[in-house]
Amino acid sequence: MSKFAIIGCGFVADLYMGSFRTMPEAEIVGVYDLDHARLKTFCDHWNLKAMESREALFEALPEGGIVLNLTNPDAHFAVSSAALEAGFHVYSEKPLATRMDDARALHALAGEKGLLLASAPCSVLGETAQTLARAVRKGVAGTPRLVYAELDDGFISQAPYDKWTSESGAPWPAEDEFRVGCTLEHAGYYLTWLMAMFGPVKTVVAASATVVPGKVPGEETAPDVSIATLFFEGGMVARLTCTIVAPHDHQIRVVGDKGTLAVKEAWNNAAPVKFHRRFTLRRRLVDMPVGRKVRLDTKETHPKVGRWGAASMNFALGPMEMLQALTEGRDCRLSADFALHLNEVTLAIQGAGAHSGAQEMTTRCELMEPMPWAG
Ligand SMILES: NC(=O)c1ccc[n+]([C@@H]2O[C@H](COP(=O)([O-])OP(=O)(O)OC[C@H]3O[C@@H](n4cnc5c(N)ncnc54)[C@H](O)[C@@H]3O)[C@@H](O)[C@H]2O)c1
CATH class of the missing domain: 3.30.360.10 (Dihydrodipicolinate Reductase; domain 2)
Known part of the structure; x- marks a missing residue:
């Protein structure tokens, strides 16, 4: 079973969950958001476990798990750094970081720790x-x-x-x-x-x-x-x-x-x-x-999702490809x-x-x- 944890459960997190519906093999161990009201609404809607802190979320995620960083761009660097420091692979929403120095630091940290680091979009x-x-x-x-x-x-x-x-x-x-x-x-x-x-x-x-x-x-x-x-x-x-x-x-x-x-x-x-x-x-x-x-x-490509607002994209393609890469012991395409x-x-x-x-x-x-x- 594949294990993910979600940090940040605003607008885009619903698009991820709609996409994960098409890939039931993915298991989401828990969710954390600074906004507790939002966290509760999201977890009630999707029947997911709301965690009271980022640390509690990291405790719940088994070794080798992937953190999905779905926070606002300004928070990407801090959240991704914390997840890498805690020993988890990171799939971040775009941009990887809003400052290039921060992006380089994340890249270096992932390299030092031997962890995968990817950023959206995954429509490619x-x-x-x-x-x-x-x-x-x-x-x-x-x-x-x-x-x-x-x-x-x-x-x-x-x-x-x-x-x-x-x-x-x-x-x-x-x-x-x-x-x-x-x-x-x-x-x-x-x-x-x-x-x-x-x-x-x-x-x-x-x-x-x-x-x-x-x-x-x-x-x-x-x-x-x-x-x-x-x-x-x-x-x-x-x-x-x-x-x-x-x-x-x-x-x-x-x-x-x-x-x-x-x-x-x-x-x-x-x-x-x-x-x-x-x-x-x-x-x-x-x-x-x-x-x-x-x-x-071939017609056998990947599961499609219906349109929500402006997009009909499967947001889980990137996280699932990362997982596949881990299983096969290789780097992910969104390296x-x-x-x-x-x-x-x-x-x-x-x-x-x-x-x-x-x-x-x-x-x-x-x-x-x-x-x-x-x-
Ligand atoms: N809105 C879209 O249509 C859309 C589409 C594709 C990608 N994205 C990307 O998704 C990311 C999130 O966008 P969104 O639209 O969901 O924003 P949002 O504001 O709706 O949700 C972001 C959530 O992250 C939480 N958050 C912020 N900092 C946090 C932290 N340090 N720890 C825990 N939680 C934190 C906020 O409380 C909020 O609930 C952005 O990088 C954006 O570029 C958005």
Whole structure:
């Protein structure tokens, strides 16, 4: 039986539990949250054991267990450090840490202790991302030359977000989201896919800005717009856009010599991957307007979850892959190196401002192994 402990049971914790429903082999030994009322509501809803302190939770988790750090980004470093110090593997919600020094310290601590450390998002392990990566590997669109990836969420500050609640009733933490910023919150959804397909980023040339002030009264919040050009070590170039201002657009397009591979939804593990072949028609150059669906060789991939709010992603894919890695005595696909590099690139984009110029990355990660069913 696989053992997990949860720290932080707000909005996203319900999405994890909805995902764990599809993987009944996972056992959650207990939950802890600083907010005791929230802890009780969550544990009553999911029939889980509420622990009175973090120490009590660590007592209850057997050796070799995994701590799921689902706290707010500002608490990630302290909670993950404590879990690693206590001898547990850690799967953290994104970002690994809000400061690069802290992320490096976590990476070093996990290394010293011989523990696994991973950070979300895990949609890169899902069917759509794996299908896209396989199509790139197989050269479906010829040699890839350029990627455009958009994570535009619409003009969120005008959305009725006070009506957004999770299954057990946690409010969507709007102020925290605005303080942390859409780049730290969301860039990883496509950065992970890009890193899995093209390896580490060598240079980031980016700009970021806050174009809608006043989202949290009396406070200057994090950038709500970032636009990055990413130069990968292997030569690929990608543009990544992240905003909570521009109209909703979650497309990723990989442009190759023979046409374009396109996905329209980042947050749906089952979104179709389409190939739009390029051809000439008399004097015109045309990308086929209706794409051909690209498929894997198998339909046996992973359990899917229904849509809640904006997402239909299985949040348990990452934790369960970590568990599988432990069983097989190998590193997990969302490795500590991968998490650290993701953190560095994300912070470089978020912090770019108006004048950062080219930022050379100092961390590296291996090209990710495909999931066994997507080879
Ligand atoms: N809201 C979403 O749609 C969403 C989606 C995907 C990922 N995430 C990520 O999930 C994480 C949590 O976000 P959320 O939306 O659930 O936030 P939330 O505010 O709803 O929940 C966070 C919970 O963590 C608890 N907490 C904070 N510090 C703690 C500590 N030191 N010890 C114990 N408990 C602590 C808080 O009391 C709160 O209940 C963030 O990293 C966020 O980026 C959120």
